[in-house]
């Protein structure tokens with residue numbers, strides 16, 4: 148697990164991103180802008196093909212939008228899959244936005260939790276001299 152502190156001064160923001168090679172991500176909010184300036188984290192539809200042919204929308208709602216916004220406030224913990232793209236809009240207040248973000252990955256995740264369903268035919272054995280192909 149890795150963690151870091153984020154401090155967004157007035158005008159500060161976090162561009163859309165995700166956290167490769169992690170399983171879960173989380174953000175714990177310590178301080179958010181003043182109450183009148185609602186603070187949010189945004190999650191983007193992870194399907195790239197969903198925006199290829201978008202019909203004209205009269206009014207966005209939870210059924211036709213491609214971005215989900217989630218209100219945040221001090222003391223709130225937001226957890227999400229690390230592959231989910233997210234961003235934080237500009238801080239439009241005079242008070243810093245302070246949060247702690249962390250990423251979680253399991254040790255040996257691929258080998259233990261999601262092993263390959265096939266058996267390879269190539270070995271990386273350096274003692275093999277002329278061919279690295281394994282025959283069974």
Ligand SMILES: [Fe+2]
Pocket residue numbers: 164165166172233248
């Ligand atoms: Fe992030």
